[in-house]
Amino acid sequence: MSKGSSSSCKVWKDELERLRSRNVQITTSGSAFAGSLTLTSDKCTVRLAPNAPNLLPVSVSVQEITGLTDLSGLSMSEYYAFASGAELGNSR
Secondary structure, three states, X not given: OOHHHHHHHHHOHHHHHHOXXXXXXXXXXXXXXEEXXXXXXXXXEEEEEOOOOOEOOEEXXXXXXXXXXXXXXXXXXXXXXXXXXXXXXXXX
C-alpha cells in the first residue's frame, strides 16, 4: 500500500469508528450502499452487512468513499422503507 492510499484511509477513520455496527449509507463516485458498518483488519476496507430484506453484503474501499450518512436514527420500518426505495448498489 502506498503512503498516499494509507493517508486517504485515515481521512474517514474517526467517523468510521464512531459509526461501527450502525446502519449507514456510504456514497462513492459510482454508487451508494447501505447496511450495518463493519470495519476490516486492514482499516482501508469496510463491509456493510445486509440488514434489510433486499440488501446484499458489500465491501467498499475507504479511498472510494465520498460521503457517509448515519441512518441509525431511523426506526427499523423507516430503514427498511429506505433500503427498498433507494437506488443502492447492493440491493437485489
